[in-house]
Amino acid sequence: xxxxPVIITHELTVDATRVRKSSSSSSQQKAAETTSxxxxxxxxxxxxxxxxxxxxxxxxxxxxxLPVIGTAMTLDEQRLADWDARTFSYxxxxxxxxxxxxxxxxxxxxxxxxxxxxxxxxxxxxxxxRSRDEHLDKHxxxxxxxxxxxxxxxxxxxxxxxxxxxxxxxxxxxxARAVYHAxxxxxxxxxxxxxxxxxxxxxxxxxxxxxxxxxxxxxxxPRHAIFNTLSESEPELANIILSVLAxxxxxVDLFSRIQVPFCNKYKIWTRFFAILxxxxxxxxx
Numbered sequence: 001x002x003x004x005p006v007i008i009t010h011e012l013t014v015d016a017t018r019v020r021k022s023s024s025s026s027s028q029q030k031a032a033e034t035t036s037x038x039x040x041x042x043x044x045x046x047x048x049x050x051x052x053x054x055x056x057x058x059x060x061x062x063x064x065x066l067p068v069i070g071t072a073m074t075l076d077e078q079r080l081a082d083w084d085a086r087t088f089s090y091x092x093x094x095x096x097x098x099x100x101x102x103x104x105x106x107x108x109x110x111x112x113x114x115x116x117x118x119x120x121x122x123x124x125x126x127x128x129x130r131s132r133d134e135h136l137d138k139h140x141x142x143x144x145x146x147x148x149x150x151x152x153x154x155x156x157x158x159x160x161x162x163x164x165x166x167x168x169x170x171x172x173x174x175x176a177r178a179v180y181h182a183x184x185x186x187x188x189x190x191x192x193x194x195x196x197x198x199x200x201x202x203x204x205x206x207x208x209x210x211x212x213x214x215x216x217x218x219x220x221x222p223r224h225a226i227f228n229t230l231s232e233s234e235p236e237l238a239n240i241i242l243s244v245l246a247x248x249x250x251x252v253d254l255f256s257r258i259q260v261p262f263c264n265k266y267k268i269w270t271r272f273f274a275i276l277x278x279x280x281x282x283x284x285x
Contacts, residue, residue, distance in 0.1 A: 002047030
């Protein structure tokens with residue numbers, strides 16, 4: 001076992017060429033279509049302080065699994081709307097409900113799989129309703145340790161590196177919106193993967209992870225930002241208020257509505273953007 005984690009983050013471009021054949025009575029023709037996709041990828045090998053259970057499982061001769069996991073986010077703005085994140089265990093797992101994380105990133109880990117090698121092994125029930133045998137199942141314990149003690153740190157490293165690249169470039173090759181897209185939406189994450197969220201956001205909210213257009217665009221720590229919770233029912237009025245605040249140099253976060261439910265639940269932040277406006281029909285979320 002390693003005395004500290006090994007973490008590698010890099011940009012990756014994947015070029016794919018699809019060749020389509022079209023036949024006619026006289027000849028056969030081939031049409032080639034090439035697409036390119038850009039990703040930011042982080043691979044994480046566990047090391048350093050780990051729970052006694054996880055350390056014991058790593059030495060288990062029956063499991064023979066490596067404590068490695070990785071995450072990948074898209075850097076292509078045009079792919080955000082139809083982005084389809086997938087789960088891998090070295091090879092891609094089937095696109096079905098059991099493999100759906102609800103996360104906006106690809107996940108590739110050395111998971112313990114079901115006997116058919118098509119699905120991550122999960123308990124039949126979430127929480128305290130599991131049977132005694134499931135509490136003792138080493139494969140289930142391994143997956144839980146990998147999610148709780150490895151994945152949040154791989155995920156946070158990837159996001160922080162994306163922010164570092166964006167903040168350090170005069171003309172970044174991807175937008176702040178692409179970075180925010182990779183933040184998990186609390187309401188969309190599958191229950192089996194929710195355990196990563198408190199650890200992930202606790203790590204992230206120690207850093208400058210909030211983008212504001214103040215000061216010509218900058219990343220600031222949450223404690224220095226004002227979070228936009230204005231109602232979306234009156235966008236014109238909200239835009240006027242946000243424009244006035246931007247002119248005044250107020251560091252208003254524009255994109256992180258997906259983080260609001262999470263922060264409310266876990267009491268992570270201390271300041272909210274709450275503007276009381278005495279206009280009929282106007283409300284604050």
